[in-house]
Amino acid sequence: MPIDPAAAIEITAFDWVPPFAQGYVRDLRPRWACEEMGLTYRERLISAVDRPEWYFRDQPWGQVPTLRDGEVTLFESGATLVHLGEKGGLLPAAGQARASALSWLFAAFNSVEPYVFEWANVSIFAKKQDWAALRKPSLLEDLGGRLDRLQDALGSRDWLSEAFSVADIAMVTVLRAAGDSGLLEPRPALAAYLERGIARPAFQTALAAQLAAFSDDMPTRKQDA
């Protein structure tokens, strides 16, 4: 519902990614935030296969998402979540509620995602390299320790801070990849947290929107077409 070509908010996403990445590209985060808060957005689709050089002026590493809101532009999905959360209410404006949401937001991006990303690296992207198999045991220990302490900190709460916030959008999307690797099976409270997150209608709508944007086939050098 929030996709509207006339919307002030524009989210940049890819027009195709390989199957293993479909549904996991980070534009899912601002899409989800918009759906939760009823903020309409339009899409700008670019090629991941033949990434246009001009796009590096919008995003230093050529990644998605970037976000435009009227005259303002942002990159990094964390920054888009702060911007949208302040606009639509999923980042509390003051007090301990804001402090907790900010703390957990950065925790997702700096204290958990780097370990999950490296796990994807050794398991998928670099799995044929000599170092990857040797790295797995120590990485699993590090990542497992992070997840154990995260589960302890969540305790019996439904969400990381007092109420659902952009921090949960960040952490749930970080944990999805860990869940797919079976890493949450020994951590039932985290697995239940992940299930609560992805069961939200706004998540499901955002996921469907990302998938709908992909071409059926891998595009070949679209910029030259």
Added chain:
Amino acid sequence: MPIDPAAAIEITAFDWVPPFAQGYVRDLRPRWACEEMGLTYRERLISAVDRPEWYFRDQPWGQVPTLRDGEVTLFESGATLVHLGEKGGLLPAAGQARASALSWLFAAFNSVEPYVFEWANVSIFAKKQDWAALRKPSLLEDLGGRLDRLQDALGSRDWLSEAFSVADIAMVTVLRAAGDSGLLEPRPALAAYLERGIARPAFQTALAAQLAAFSDDMPTRKQDA
């Protein structure tokens, strides 16, 4: 100057770390932010060697810094920078200035630091493990690519966004470790950016304050003493 035992702001730091980590612990970030903005703070020192179990209630992974400001508490150095920046002015309140600072703040924590941290891992912490030497070439390529694009994005500006902001506090502290490894030598604009950052009097005062907090000798199980 801003250290004041009666201050409303409290920064938690370690009372000792091994020599290679001295001057690099992340409480440097909120200390630096406070110094830049003339915000007084007090210190709460805990043992890194014998980390007290109660501290994991303040910080899920037992790390520093945490920050208290009156009745509000935060963890993750990124969150402390947002809080302090909003209080003291080094995070612009609105418009493109705020959007840029937020984007670069998350870029430091999510797009650059994970690579620098893993570089420290293969070079220092895990250097005797079999995988570390094998990992170095591909990691150096990934990290180098990040730094090249960062240098392109900085261009001829002094700071990441229009004026010095908390994003620069984050990025300069991230780049210090890369600079110590010689990774900025082929990237003179980034090396100059790092030099501009650490030449700021507020950085130097913050660094001296972190170093002054360390005991001369490694403490042994202080909690039991």
